[in-house]
Structure formats: C-alpha cells, structure tokens
Amino acid sequence: MKFIHSSDWHLGRQLHGESLIEQQRLALQQIAQLAVEHQVDALVIAGDIYDRSIPPAAAVTLLSDFLDEMIAEHQIPVLLTAGNHDSAERLGFAANQMKRSGLHIVGSLTAELTPILLQGKSGAAWFYPISYAEPTAVRHLLDDDSITSHEQAMAAMLAQVAAHSSEGLPKVVVAHCFLDGSSESESERPLSVGGADRISPALFTPFDYAALGHLHGPQYRAAEHVRYSGSPLKYSFSEATQRKSVTLVELKPSQPAVITLLPITAARDVRIIEGSLAELLERAKDDPHADDYLMVRLSDTHALLDPMGKLRSRYPNVLHLERTGLMTQQQDRDIGRERIKKGELEMFSDFFSQVAGELLTEAQQQHLHGLIDELHQGEDA
C-alpha cells in the first residue's frame, strides 16, 4: 500500500484578508500530479479540509473538482476526515453514496469506528478514520463518563483500532489531534486552552502509521511513523521558514513504513524580508519573486512617508509591515521623546527628502531654522 498523507488544506482560507483560493488550486494540482507520478493507491487527508464550518462556495467547487480529477480521471481513491475547522455534518453529507466510487468522506465521529480496507496495486491496508470530536462528544457517544480529556477520548477510539483484526494487513490511523511536544504555528486554532488538548504520542506507536492532522508544520513524534504531514501551504508568517510537503508512505506487512517527504512549492511564497526602506526598494529589482506574500520589517529609525505604498509599488503583495527600527527605539522611549521635541528641523528634513526626493539646501535649512525659532518664541509669549 502506497499512499500520500496530507492534512490541513483549509480551503477558503485568507491570509491577512487576501484570498488564497488560487494558491490552493495550484497546490492541489501539484498534489494530484505527485499522486499520479508516484502511482499511489490512495490519498489521505487528515482533517481541516475547509477553513470554516461553512466554507465559501468557491472552496466547495475547488474540492469537488479536485475529487473529480483524482477519482474519475486518475482512479485514485481519496479518504478524508473532518478536523476541528470542518462541520462534520456538512462534510459528511451523502458520504455513503460516494464510497462505491472510491471517495471516503468521514464526517461525524460515530461510536463504532468504520475501518476501511483499501486495496492497491502495491498491496492492501486497513484505514481507521477518526474525525475530530470534543472529549465531551466522545464521552456522550461512547456513554462513558470516565472520558474527560482529549487523551482519554483518543485512547477509547484507538482501543477499537487495536481490537479490530486486520488479518496481518497494515493498520493506518487517521486522526486530527495535538500530540504532546509538537511544534505549533500561528495559523492553528487551539483545540482547547491551557494544554488540555495534549495527547501522548505513545498512543499511536503500536500502529503501522498514524496519519495526523492539525499542526501545520511537518513533524513526527515518538516514532517516525507517528506523523503530521503539515499543511500544503503556509497559512501564517510564523510558517515562513517551514518547508511544506505531503508525505509519501509505503507500507508492507510487518515492515516499518517507508516515508518520503514530497515538497509542495507555492506559486507565491510567504516570506519575511528585512532592511531599510531604501535597501528593500533597491533589492526588489533583482527579486524574481517580488510578488510573494510578504511581511516587511523596516529597520529605519526615522519617520517615513507612506512606506506601505512605496513597498507595494515594487512588492505588490506586502500584507504586513513592521517598523522594527522604531520598535527598538521604543526601549529608549524617553530619550526618543526628548529627541522628537528638539528635532523639528531633523524631522522636517526627513519628510522633505521623502516627498521631494532631494535634500534641503543650505538656504532652505536657514529659512526653516528661522521659522522654528519664530514659532518657539510665540510659545513663550
């Protein structure tokens, strides 16, 4: 059994108010190509398919078209589960009527897990999809008052996986959860506050592979086969240095999983660039990816006129601006305030040079000096 593990597509998501649907379409195209190229037997998506319980219609159409391509065109079965961002009920609509085509959508968690046997050219395996559910929901489902934590809820569901006879075939758990010790990104919505959502990675090690979703950075915990694929795209600037990928998994009975990360290259990367305004505007000329989604950290310590406008003339997709130069100054705030009080001449000089594109002449400086003195005398009167 050879399959691609992915998760956290968050279709319909925006980045700082910017629609990512076109980037998502391109990422999905790459995933389809990789699936065909590597002749996988299945594609597994471990939750957070959509970004919201009611996704925009364009996201619904994007996923529908993608599934059509995978299944009708490439005959590659797809298994997807609901994450904490999805509406399990909505995602699970008519799921039973899709199975025969090879589309396995698992919406609301049920008391009894439904194992799915996928048979591929590279052999068969059992998949155990566990859609995301709150511990209280699991307690209610299983009618077991002892379940109060995420860990207990997951343990109860995994007991079913352990009890199921796979007749020697590999067992793959598909779940959406937070493993203790994992690295977070800013684009994840916590499952609960104060760390109560943490689950011991050891719960998953007995199975042949755990295809996990929720965390956006690719990583594994406890063992290489207990793994987050991570999201296919960067959904926050905190992920700027992550390398996004999908996970290719090859399973043979009684052998450890063979795992390969297949990179996904965003058409528009999400990056952070730093420097002075002048440096960055200069650097843009040699930047073939100047249209990336950018967070800009400006080191300038003086006032700047419309830096966002200037940056966007060269970098059209600057989404966020940080004045790190000014922020450092904050530490010397008191000194700074004094400087501002004294420095009308300096401030006006900065302003003038930015608007006019040239420095004040000696004569202009003299004139300005006179004016400022005059104003200050007015104050004293």
Next chain:
Amino acid sequence: MKFIHSSDWHLGRQLHGESLIEQQRLALQQIAQLAVEHQVDALVIAGDIYDRSIPPAAAVTLLSDFLDEMIAEHQIPVLLTAGNHDSAERLGFAANQMKRSGLHIVGSLTAELTPILLQGKSGAAWFYPISYAEPTAVRHLLDDDSITSHEQAMAAMLAQVAAHSSEGLPKVVVAHCFLDGSSESESERPLSVGGADRISPALFTPFDYAALGHLHGPQYRAAEHVRYSGSPLKYSFSEATQRKSVTLVELKPSQPAVITLLPITAARDVRIIEGSLAELLERAKDDPHADDYLMVRLSDTHALLDPMGKLRSRYPNVLHLERTGLMTQQQDRDIGRERIKKGELEMFSDFFSQVAGELLTEAQQQHLHGLIDELHQGEDA
C-alpha cells in the same frame, strides 16, 4: 418506468419562526414508504431541496439520512436538481462520485445537459435535469445574447432535450420554473418581478412528462403530463386548503403518462380557524388536532385580555392571530370611537369577566357606575 415526482421540500424551513424539521422528517418517511409500497424505479425531486443556500446542519443531516435510506436500504435511485432556493454549487458537491450508487444530484446548470438513463423493473426512461438558473446565467453559459427572458432560456435548454435521441424511450424533463397561468402560494419566492418569469406551458407538452418544481400547490398546465407535484407540506397559511401529495408517474413507450396523486398527511396540519374566543376555547375540547399549526381569526368585536395566551392553553401551536371582528369595526371607526368614549362600564365589565371568569354582580355594577360618575365630575371641575 414508474417514479415518484416531488419538489419544493424546503428542508430547514420555518413557519412563523417555528422549526418544521420534525414535520419534514415525518413527511420524508411517508415519501419513502410510498416509494417502497408502489415499488417505484426512482424518486425525482425538482428543486428547492433546501430552503436556503446555506441550510441548517440539521436539514443537511435529514436529507443525508433520507438518501441513505432510499439508496442503501431500498435501492431506489434518487434524482434531484437545484431550485432557486438552493445553492447549486453546494448542492452539487462531489455529485459525480455519487452517481454510481444511484444518487443523481444535479447542481449548477451546464451548457450541455447531461441526460440520465434510469433503468427500472417497470422499464427505462431518459431524464433531463435542468437546474434553476437565471436567464442571464443561461445567456452566458450558452454564449447566446438573444436569451433575455426565462422563456427563451428554458426554450434553449429544451431544444437540447428535443435533439437528444432517446431511441424510443420516454423523455422526462425535470425543471424548476413558473408556468404561465399557474396558481401561486405565499410561500414561494418569485423568480423575478412583474411576471417576467412566466414560461409558456406549451414548451413542455412535446415531452412524455415534465416534472416541475417551484409552485407549492399541485397542478398541471396545458396538459396533464406538464405538472407541478407541489410541496409535501404546507409552508404558509395561504396553502391551508391545499391537499398535499407526491405524484406517481407511470410511463410506457408511446403511451400517455398514467398519473396518480399520493396524499401526504402532515403530522401537524396547517389550518385557519375562525370564531369568537369563547367558541374556539370551547371547540378545542372536541378537536383531536388541537396541536395543529393554526392561524386564528377572532370574530369578537370587543377588547380581549391576552387572547393569544388563552388560545395557546388549548391550541399550543397558534402561530398567528387576526382580530377580524375588530378589523370589520375599523370601517365604523368613528362610531366605534364614540362607543369607547361612552362605554367605560361596558369595557370594564368585559375586562372583569375575562380576568375573574364571572360577571359583575348587580351591586358591583352599581358601585362602578358611581365611580365612573365621580371621575367624570372630576373632569368637568
């Protein structure tokens, strides 16, 4: 080919703020029973499946469970199209992956119609599903600037049906539209204003059956086989006297359709009752359906204390109250005003008898008389 034609389920709809989901569940149960009982080869639902483009999750689950029952349990194929209340994109999600199971969901209208051949124990037929689309959308789809009206848009789509070779099998058109001369109900949302949505019924007569949706009262136009099934439930008090049903259609090649209306009995009817408050409260004792959804028309011409509260103590689902007695009086408003001025004694007597449940005694009337006189003397002073 024997099938049931229904439409306008409006799942998730409310009646005067009251959820109808339980009534809808019961109606769908009846439809499933009728389908099994009559051994139909298919169920066809001609649009307005949901009441809103984003239906409540409970409505999604209701439909999903129903489809599961029809298809997985009873092996009866279901064909449904989008109406003007549905989001065609959302309804059409993963539709291609459902076909093999016998679930044919037709979301967004496409330039080329996709005829569906359904093969049943009672023979085969071609179905031509035409989801609702605005004329501007059809003009754009077909790239035909001459299409400006609903009639032209439908004619263009039907030309494809006419051109398709059914090889002697019956042709069934499934459409959501407003046929000229049809009877409206208050619960329909007009497709356009000022009658521009009207389509000539003659467009549909050439086909073996037209399974239409949009209008909530069962009716046919131009010929018996050009037919609205109507909604399975009453969705406004304007439908109080309608008899709701689904339509059983039997088709044999080159023979007229045999049509039978199969009644749907609402667990809670939608009715209008009229009379004085006292009469209606009395009548409730012998009304086995006192929990129906009611509009009450009160004939009383005098002031009443909390009539809604009193009615609901006997009829728990009164949704709307009309004071027809007072409304008639409006015409004699001036006379009425005089009467109110003069009639403090009468008004207080009414009030007293309603609150205390008994009439004023002779002594109390005397006392009241005295009080009123005293007050009037105070006014004159």
